[in-house]
Amino acid sequence: MQAAQLSVGLDVGGTKTAALLVDSSSCVLGQTTVPTHTATPDELLATITRAIHAVLAEANATPQQIRSIGLGVPGQVDPATGIVKLAVNLNLQTFPLGPTISARFKAPTFLENDVRTAAIGAFDYLRQTEPVQSIAYVSIGTGIAAGVILNGRLHRGQNGMAGEIGHMTVEPDGELCNCGLRGCLETIVAGPAMIRQMNIASPQNQVQNAGAVYEAAAQGNQAAQQVVQRVSQHLSRAIQWLIMTYDVEKVLLGGGVTRSGEAFLAPILRELARLRQQSTLAAELLPDEKLYLIPPDYNPGVWGAVHLANQMSSETITHISANDKGRSSLKT
Ligand SMILES: [Zn+2]
Incomplete structure (x- = not known):
């Protein structure tokens, strides 16, 4: 060498x-x-x-x-x-x-x-088994953002900000975001946002990480179940926007919050199923196979x-x- x-x-x-x-x-x-x-x-x-x-x-x-x-x-x-x-x-x-x-x-x-x-790393990982050309990779951790690859090429946009979905307003009167606006997606869907929502709803059981919220939800804690439900609803809509906006073949999910695995994914799939029942357009564009969870290792x-x-x-x-x-x- x-x-x-x-x-x-x-x-x-x-x-x-x-x-x-x-x-x-x-x-x-x-x-x-x-x-x-x-x-x-x-x-x-x-x-x-x-x-x-x-x-x-x-x-x-x-x-x-x-x-x-x-x-x-x-x-x-x-x-x-x-x-x-x-x-x-x-x-x-x-x-x-x-x-x-x-x-x-x-x-x-x-x-x-x-x-x-x-997004480049996630794209490469999936391409070892599937010949995809266009994907969105959504990172959900301390914040939420996406990277988009279209026809095998990283889509950066004018300022390299393409995919910054964390600062899209989803609740105009919602929580103040650190970007200065209110009700950004990131104030609801991200590790710190989940911890904050859980600790407000259930002050007697303070949690330290998003994984603990998913665990509490699985054990029947109603406050945790409501947080998970709200997060999953907003995240499924974000996935829908990405598919509608970029018409990608797959949406790949990674980042710390996704490490809860099935507990993280199942409520999102339930939300997508609900959308499919309501709309033939959604039924066509939002099959479960669109989602891919990047393995934690x-x-x-x-x-x-x-x-x-x-x-x-x-x-x-x-x-x-x-x-x-x-x-x-x-x-x-
Ligand atoms: Zn923001």
């Missing part, structure tokens, strides 16, 4: 950063998760550097063997320049993250928004970042479609 043939993908989150080191056949040589430090840009750079050195150490490799680096970043980024325009959770504004990492490791570095990056964010590293960016992801053999087709 002397030639520079290794790729590093990083999913840089507000609290933790995951990294994956792969060889030219996309075999995993190293993986790690480290806490993200965001007090200053230097601390964030140190976090990324630490994660990269950790995966290199696991593979007994050196920085000189890195061919390219991909970064999924929670915020607005300019993939062409590698500049992070605004990433509130990383405490960054107009910061040249891509060029800085590139200079530090002497390797080309590619950036994309984290949910768009995860696959991290689409970090795999999407590996694709970025391999220059499977918005311009070149179509190569996957053209060659179509899943990860084995990854070439630069």
